[in-house]
Amino acid sequence: MSEIVSSCNSAPGEVPVFTCHVIISGPDAAGRLHAVAAQFPDLKVEGANERDVLSQMTQQFKVRLAWNLARGEAIPWAEQPLQAAPGDRERWIPIHL
Amino acid sequence: MTDDGRQISDDELIGAMHDGELSAVDRARAERLLASDPARRRELAELAELSGKLQALPRASLGEGFAAEVLRRAEREMLTTARSTPVDEPTTSIGLPRRWLPQGRRPWLWAGAALAASVVIMLLAPPDRQQVAQQPEAISPVALTTAEHESTRDAAFAPRPIPAVSAPMSSPMPAAKAAPESPISPAPPAANLPLSAPAGAAAMPAQSLAAPGAQLGAANATPANESLHERQVASQLESFGYGTLVNRHLAQQATVVETLNRDTTVDDTLVVVEVDVDRRQLETDPFAQVLLDNGIQSATVPQVQRANLTNNLQQSQVARSRGVNAYATTAATSDTDLVYVLAGADQLQQTIAQLQAGSNTYRRVVVRGGTSPTSVVSEGIEQNRFLDGVEKTLKEKRVPADKQSGDGAPAPSGGAKSNVAREADSIQRKATNEPQVADTKPAAPAGPNGMKKDQVADEKREAGKRAETDKLAKQAAQQRSRGWFGRLTLPPADALPAKDAYFTTDQRSDPRQPASERGEVAKSPESKLQVANPTAGASGDRARLAEDMKAKGELSADKPTLPAIELRSAANGEPPLQRALFVFRVVDGPESAASPAAAAQTPAASKPVPAGAPAASPSPPQPAKPAEPKSLPEAKP
Numbered sequence: 001m002s003e004i005v006s007s008c009n010s011a012p013g014e015v016p017v018f019t020c021h022v023i024i025s026g027p028d029a030a031g032r033l034h035a036v037a038a039q040f041p042d043l044k045v046e047g048a049n050e051r052d053v054l055s056q057m058t059q060q061f062k063v064r065l066a067w068n069l070a071r072g073e074a075i076p077w078a079e080q081p082l083q084a085a086p087g088d089r090e091r092w093i094p095i096h097l
Numbered sequence: 098m099t100d101d102g103r104q105i106s107d108d109e110l111i112g113a114m115h116d117g118e119l120s121a122v123d124r125a126r127a128e129r130l131l132a133s134d135p136a137r138r139r140e141l142a143e144l145a146e147l148s149g150k151l152q153a154l155p156r157a158s159l160g161e162g163f164a165a166e167v168l169r170r171a172e173r174e175m176l177t178t179a180r181s182t183p184v185d186e187p188t189t190s191i192g193l194p195r196r197w198l199p200q201g202r203r204p205w206l207w208a209g210a211a212l213a214a215s216v217v218i219m220l221l222a223p224p225d226r227q228q229v230a231q232q233p234e235a236i237s238p239v240a241l242t243t244a245e246h247e248s249t250r251d252a253a254f255a256p257r258p259i260p261a262v263s264a265p266m267s268s269p270m271p272a273a274k275a276a277p278e279s280p281i282s283p284a285p286p287a288a289n290l291p292l293s294a295p296a297g298a299a300a301m302p303a304q305s306l307a308a309p310g311a312q313l314g315a316a317n318a319t320p321a322n323e324s325l326h327e328r329q330v331a332s333q334l335e336s337f338g339y340g341t342l343v344n345r346h347l348a349q350q351a352t353v354v355e356t357l358n359r360d361t362t363v364d365d366t367l368v369v370v371e372v373d374v375d376r377r378q379l380e381t382d383p384f385a386q387v388l389l390d391n392g393i394q395s396a397t398v399p400q401v402q403r404a405n406l407t408n409n410l411q412q413s414q415v416a417r418s419r420g421v422n423a424y425a426t427t428a429a430t431s432d433t434d435l436v437y438v439l440a441g442a443d444q445l446q447q448t449i450a451q452l453q454a455g456s457n458t459y460r461r462v463v464v465r466g467g468t469s470p471t472s473v474v475s476e477g478i479e480q481n482r483f484l485d486g487v488e489k490t491l492k493e494k495r496v497p498a499d500k501q502s503g504d505g506a507p508a509p510s511g512g513a514k515s516n517v518a519r520e521a522d523s524i525q526r527k528a529t530n531e532p533q534v535a536d537t538k539p540a541a542p543a544g545p546n547g548m549k550k551d552q553v554a555d556e557k558r559e560a561g562k563r564a565e566t567d568k569l570a571k572q573a574a575q576q577r578s579r580g581w582f583g584r585l586t587l588p589p590a591d592a593l594p595a596k597d598a599y600f601t602t603d604q605r606s607d608p609r610q611p612a613s614e615r616g617e618v619a620k621s622p623e624s625k626l627q628v629a630n631p632t633a634g635a636s637g638d639r640a641r642l643a644e645d646m647k648a649k650g651e652l653s654a655d656k657p658t659l660p661a662i663e664l665r666s667a668a669n670g671e672p673p674l675q676r677a678l679f680v681f682r683v684v685d686g687p688e689s690a691a692s693p694a695a696a697a698q699t700p701a702a703s704k705p706v707p708a709g710a711p712a713a714s715p716s717p718p719q720p721a722k723p724a725e726p727k728s729l730p731e732a733k734p
Contacts, residue, residue: 056454059454063447063464067446069464070369070464070465071368072366
């Protein structure tokens with residue numbers, strides 16, 4: 001548990017808050033936006049607009065954290081977070097569990 | 098206004114209103130507050146719900162002599178501790194290690210405390226019903242909310258520790274309502290099964306998913322024939338505070354779920370997901386569809402019983418060969434549904450995410466965690482309806498070897514294609530977009546009228562068959578896309594044996610391999626080779642069948658004829674399955690339960706984040722575009 005707490009951005013005893021770094025690319029030929037969590041490269045969503053992809057991303061990001069937390073596991077942050085490519089947009093979203 | 102002239106705060110106002118303690122003036126103020134603030138309305142609704150649940154807590158009798166026993170023990174405690182000398186691990190007379198007790202206290206203080214406790218109990222419990230509610234141990238939940246990016250540190254998003262009384266165990270139970278005088282009597286069978294079998298298990302009787310013996314306190318009575326695994330699961334569930342709610346029936350179902358795939362590694366940890374769900378939404382059985390969407394099918398009691406009762410090697414092998422390794426099973430009470438799921442972590446996470454997204458139906462999603470000893474996976478049985486259909490067809494069309502030509506040779510080809518061949522043909526056409534080829538059919542009777550009727554009937558039959566095969570192909574395609582289910586790979590129809598079809602589960606046992614290698618594969622514990630071979634006996638002597646086919650020229654190096662089911666499981670390097678118990682608490686009406694998603698839409702929840710307020714942001718937030726969520730500087734985890 002201590003490892004989990006230390007991996008988030010909260011002071012001890014406060015509400016755990018994690019930063020979800022989202023990299024948004026697109027729109028593609030079909031007009032769809034694609035987003036990936038920099039800390040979880042396997043966490044990818046797509047949607048019609050930025051609000052849509054961010055909404056999906058935050059939900060899945062939160063579930064990912066909650067799942068690991070509930071199982072008493074360390075959160076499997078990527079050792080090398082993804083970097084945004086030129087033209088990509090980046091968003092940092094605080095996530096409360 | 099309070100008695101001492103102090104004005105009642107807003108927080109106290111709501112509570113006092115709920116308790117009916119307000120004056121007319123304060124009540125008017127409270128009503129104005131409720132009319133203007135949705136959060137207050139929710140707070141009042143929560144209080145009402147909490148109060149109702151407290152009233153409906155299951156009760157257990159303390160017995161006639163409880164108070165006397167407490168006093169007697171307290172007295173004994175006082176006497177024994179006053180005379181005893183501490184040893185290495187001294188314990189109190191009630192079994193508690195002495196080190197757990199505060200040091201330096203006089204024993205009579207504990208006796209006094211026990212006396213006070215007994216008095217409180219007697220005061221709270223009417224003399225004619227000396228009962229006390231049981232409460233689960235509170236486990237810190239992780240509340241899941243939605244629309245996180247729109248509001249950051251609003252109270253609506255803070256973790257909402259669930260009081261012990263709001264844990265699912267405290268859900269209104271029919272037995273507690275209907276028969277308070279006999280609080281631990283069995284509840285009647287659940288009448289409604291809002292979260293019953295998904296479409297994939299529609300063939301099963303609905304009541305098979307119910308908890309026919311849903312009993313309060315049944316967990317305390319261990320059946321003599323209960324398996325060790327069931328006891329383990331029950332113990333695990335009880336450790337989560339579901340001891341009196343999750344009865345033995347659910348434990349048995351959990352056993353079955355985990356029994357369904359003996360070759361797949363199952364992780365120890367059980368995650369409990371508590372969900373408040375709107376009763377009105379349950380009519381459409383949405384969670385079953387969520388499970389199906391994520392490739393999780395339903396296990397049912399009849400299949401469980403079949404798995405437990407049968408010792409038929411062939412059936413067990415066939416069952417295991419199906420290799421479906423994601424399951425859900427359901428038990429139900431009147432207001433709480435329990436769905437035990439064994440599936441991949443990605444499937445479970447996606448399922449939770451979908452629940453979280455469906456805020457209209459699922460008001461609140463809380464994930465609770467913990468660990469418990471794992472259980473044993475022993476038997477195997479299949480759940481795949483598609484494969485069920487294939488197997489059924491195989492049995493129908495199967496002709497025992499000794500009834501054929503005497504040497505196990507397949508009957509000559511010709512006539513109408515078998516159902517399996519048609520299914521395979523349909524799947525193949527669907528995969529390759531080939532036009533449908535009409536099956537060979539016997540000639541229709543002569544006569545214009547007869548021809549017409551027959552044609553109509555034939556067309557109807559064919560339409561029905563096409564619909565059925567399309568449905569099967571769709572299911573198969575869905576299962577292939579999900580990857581967690583047994584993947585049935587059928588060869589082209591012309592490669593199938595003309596009469597009998599069969600399939601196996603392991604391509605490593607290709608008959609083109611040397612027999613010695615096949616033997617090693619078949620004996621390997623990792624092997625999923627389970628041949629449903631109509632001509633080779635229950636042991637599945639695939640090699641012998643292959644020899645027969647080779648002798649008849651039905652096998653060649655460039656013509657793979659053996660359909661196979663590719664399995665993804667631990668034996669194939671897949672991660673272990675994980676377990677989750679979804680606890681659905683049915684709530685009525687939109688205001689009866691707190692909805693974080695709804696809270697996110699309130700003005701209070703969507704207010705701007707005060708500077709420096711989020712503990713997450715070590716740096717002040719950057720200016721954000723109006724149409725975009727607030728951007729914060731990157732903070733590496």
